[in-house]
Amino acid sequence: MPKKMYRLSKGYRWYSTTTSKFIVLMYFINEMPYTFDALRKNEEEDLDIILEATANHVYTEIEVYSTSYYLIQEEAHPLLFEMELQNPEFLPTE
DSSP: OOOOOBOEEEEEEEEEOSSOEEEEEEEEETTEEEEEEEOOHHHHTOHHHHHHHHTSOOEEHHHHHHHHHHHHHTTOOTTTSOOOBSOGGGSOOO
16 A cells, blocks of 8 residues: 655645734645744735735634644644655745
């Protein structure tokens, strides 16, 4: 049986907490969010970034935490487990 290959992606999304809402660079594995990076000051005002984030789903801290926890339970979190990835260049660098 062949090993399953996982596909990574990333994109700008709004991230909502109980006290604020801001844009982040969200990382996905098979379309499931597992982590994000904060934007640099110059990126926060970039119109293309704002438009991309606005055109997509707004993620809450509970959604990202729950998905990340699920991936850990399934040993499928790409930052914590060695996995067969189609495009490892999409892993966060920081």
